[in-house]
Amino acid sequence: MIDAIIPVIYVAAAVSFILALKWLSTVQTARRGVIVGVLGMALAVGGTLAKPEIVSYHWIAVAFVIGTIIGIPMAMMPMTAVPQRTALSHAFGALAAALVGTAEFYLRTPKIDVFTMAALALEVLLGFLTFTASLMAFGKLQEALPTRPITYRGQNVVNLALFGLAAVSGVVLVASPGRTWLFPVFGALALLFGVLLIIPIGGADMPTVISLLNSYAGLSACAMGFVLDNHLLIIAGALDGSSGLILSIIMCRAMNRSFTNVLFGAFGQVKHGAAAAEERIVRSATPEEAAPILANGGLVIVVPGYGMAVAQAQHKVRELFDTLTKLGVEVKFAIHPVAGRMPGHMNVLLAEADIPYDRLVEMDEINSDFGQADVALVIGANDVTNPAARHDAASPIYGMPILDVDKARTVMVVKRGMSPGFAGIDNELYYMDRTLMIFGDAKAVVGNLVKEIAASNGMH
Amino acid sequence: MASDFELSLFVFVLATFLGLEIIRRVSPLLHTPLMSLTNAISAIAVVGSILVTGRQETTLSTVLGTAAVTCSMINIVGGYLITYRMLKMFKKSGKGAR
Numbered sequence: 001m002i003d004a005i006i007p008v009i010y011v012a013a014a015v016s017f018i019l020a021l022k023w024l025s026t027v028q029t030a031r032r033g034v035i036v037g038v039l040g041m042a043l044a045v046g047g048t049l050a051k052p053e054i055v056s057y058h059w060i061a062v063a064f065v066i067g068t069i070i071g072i073p074m075a076m077m078p079m080t081a082v083p084q085r086t087a088l089s090h091a092f093g094a095l096a097a098a099l100v101g102t103a104e105f106y107l108r109t110p111k112i113d114v115f116t117m118a119a120l121a122l123e124v125l126l127g128f129l130t131f132t133a134s135l136m137a138f139g140k141l142q143e144a145l146p147t148r149p150i151t152y153r154g155q156n157v158v159n160l161a162l163f164g165l166a167a168v169s170g171v172v173l174v175a176s177p178g179r180t181w182l183f184p185v186f187g188a189l190a191l192l193f194g195v196l197l198i199i200p201i202g203g204a205d206m207p208t209v210i211s212l213l214n215s216y217a218g219l220s221a222c223a224m225g226f227v228l229d230n231h232l233l234i235i236a237g238a239l240d241g242s243s244g245l246i247l248s249i250i251m252c253r254a255m256n257r258s259f260t261n262v263l264f265g266a267f268g269q270v271k272h273g274a275a276a277a278e279e280r281i282v283r284s285a286t287p288e289e290a291a292p293i294l295a296n297g298g299l300v301i302v303v304p305g306y307g308m309a310v311a312q313a314q315h316k317v318r319e320l321f322d323t324l325t326k327l328g329v330e331v332k333f334a335i336h337p338v339a340g341r342m343p344g345h346m347n348v349l350l351a352e353a354d355i356p357y358d359r360l361v362e363m364d365e366i367n368s369d370f371g372q373a374d375v376a377l378v379i380g381a382n383d384v385t386n387p388a389a390r391h392d393a394a395s396p397i398y399g400m401p402i403l404d405v406d407k408a409r410t411v412m413v414v415k416r417g418m419s420p421g422f423a424g425i426d427n428e429l430y431y432m433d434r435t436l437m438i439f440g441d442a443k444a445v446v447g448n449l450v451k452e453i454a455a456s457n458g459m460h
Numbered sequence: 461m462a463s464d465f466e467l468s469l470f471v472f473v474l475a476t477f478l479g480l481e482i483i484r485r486v487s488p489l490l491h492t493p494l495m496s497l498t499n500a501i502s503a504i505a506v507v508g509s510i511l512v513t514g515r516q517e518t519t520l521s522t523v524l525g526t527a528a529v530t531c532s533m534i535n536i537v538g539g540y541l542i543t544y545r546m547l548k549m550f551k552k553s554g555k556g557a558r
Contacts, residue, residue: 017501017504018478018482020497020501021479021482021483021486021494021497021498021501022482022485024486024487024490024493024494024497025482025485025486025487026487027487027489027490027547027550027552030490030493030547030550031544031547031548033497034497034540034543034544034547037497037500037501037540037543038540040501041500041501041503041504041506041536041540044504044506044507045506045507045510045536048506048507048510048511049510049514051511051514053511053514053515054510054511054514054515055514055515055516056514056516057514059513059514059516059522059525059526059529060510060513060514060526060529062526063509063513063526063527063529063530063533064529064533066530066533067529067530067531067532067533067534067536067537068533068537070530070534070538071533071534071535071536071537071538071539071541072537072538072541074534074537074538074542075537075538075539075540075541075542075545076541076542076545077542079546079549082492082496082542082546085538085542086492086495086496086499089496089499089534089535089538089539090499092531092532092534092535093499093502093503093505093531093532093535095527095528095531096503096505096506096509096527096528096529096531096532096535097505097508097528099509099524099525099527099528099531100505100508100509100512100524100525100528102524103512103520103521103524103525103528104508104512104521106518106520106521107512107517107518107521115465116465210495211495214495214498214499217499217502218498218502220505221502221504221505222472224505224508225468225472226465226468226472227508228507228508228511229464229468230507230508231467231468231471232504232507233504233505233507233508234468234471234472234475235471235475236501236502236504237502237504238471238472238475238476238479239475239478239479239482239483239498239501240479240498240499240501240502241476241479242475242476242479242480242483243479243483243494243495243498244495244498245480246480246483246484247483247491247494247495250488250491335488337488342491342492342495343488343491343492343494343495344488344489344490344491344492344493344494344495345492347488347489347490347491347492348492348493348546348549351546351549351550351551352549354549354551356551356552356553357489357550357551357552358552358553359553360489362488362489
């Protein structure tokens with residue numbers, strides 16, 4: 001009886017997951033999407049627990065309790081920590097798939113047919129490499145590991161050789177699953193490859209990498225579906241895999257780079273070129289000088305970047321937004337797809353600070369507005385505003401779509417100092433006549449701007 | 461076995477195309493919640509983990525399975541909760557702005 005109902009429950013779970021993602025298309029329906037997603041997962045778990053082949057619930061219950069105890073604090077992390085939290089959860093997801101694959105291998109060997117073993121090998125390979133790669137990404141985002149890319153001579157050869165070795169041992173296992181001694185070697189190679197894959201990748205490339213790992217984690221769950229002949233796993237895994245794929249394509253396009261370039265290109269070392277020799281003039285301003293320009297503007301476009309997140313300045317930015325709005329200044333936010341450390345990072349930070357989401361405008365839409373803007377206020381963004389991307393074919397970021405900040409009447413850049421961005425290149429925006437550099441910590445500078453504007457306009 | 465595999469492959473290909481079409485329509489505004497939601501959904505690996513644990517065939521499989529259920533549960537609980545938390549923050553002008 002129950003065997004006839006479980007497939008129906010699984011179908012309902014699959015439909016729920018599809019609806020959950022469909023409703024994420026707009027902010028209005030998104031919360032409904034989460035609820036239907038929870039429903040889908042409850043159906044999937046309930047249906048599985050009802051299977052007659054389950055003889056004991058003891059360890060399942062223990063794992064549920066531990067997982068919940070760890071899961072709740074992971075959901076309560078501040079929005080600034082969301083990129084590293086996401087990397088960590090990719091690691092957990094991938095590890096789960098890899099562990100199940102390992103268990104299934106030892107249960108079934110040597111009687112595994114070629115198709116199942118191929119899926120199992122893929123599940124374990126993707127699972128283990130995504131596990132260590134995500135942990136490395138977590139370490140870099142948490143800044144427990146150096147965020148600069150670590151490179152050495154022959155790195156790509158070593159990585160490719162290692163991957164080749166892992167692939168060969170996988171193929172041998174598919175051909176003769178009875179070679180149980182090879183399985184730990186295979187798993188170890190995958191784990192090691194995951195580590196080496198992320199070592200040469202810099203902080204600015206994290207949005208792409210995190211999306212790619214998202215995709216891999218989904219695909220390993222998908223491969224598990226092939227092993228277990230379970231279509232629900234295949235559907236959910238494929239949805240996750242395609243989501244990660246789309247996000248990484250969007251991120252790559254936003255940087256005008258290819259996958260291979262991100263993974264093997266080792267971007268972001270500081271270049272010691274001849275350009276550093278010439279002294280160029282920078283105009284700096286104090287918050288007192290900048291405040292009236294902002295207060296008298298008709299349209300101010302704020303360009304946030306990772307620096308805003310680092311300085312935790314988003315709440316001060318909200319105060320600035322409120323103050324200027326009260327004075328009748330229109331304030332918009334220009335969001336570059338790769339601003340921050342993961343897709344959409346700036347949006348959640350600004351939404352957390354209570355900035356209405358209809359003020360957050362994507363790059364393609366806002367670029368035509370810069371020409372009419374009185375002030376473009378750049379807070380902690382760098383490479384995504386560099387005009388060299390448009391015209392300097394020698395620049396490493398040439399061809400990357402940028403925010404046309406330089407077209408605004410006045411450009412203000414809030415920055416700690418003149419250090420280059422993650423691409424390691426100088427930003428010519430800083431040397432324009434219309435650019436005012438406001439040096440200092442973003443949180444302090446924006447706070448002072450708010451104070452100055454409020455004081456000179458009789459606000460409190 | 462081969463026909464089962466063939467069917468699975470069809471399901472995979474169709475689900476991938478469906479996924480690509482659906483995800484393409486997700487607002488860029490919501491890309492972070494999208495990632496945390498898909499992360500929670502890919503914790504569907506919990507199904508395989510529960511089966512391996514609950515069948516109690518060998519000590520090794522039970523231990524690995526329990527660890528896998530724990531990992532999946534972390535993502536289910538953490539993933540849905542944080543997605544909901546994020547989405548609650550998105551407010552329109554007038555409602556959210558003071």
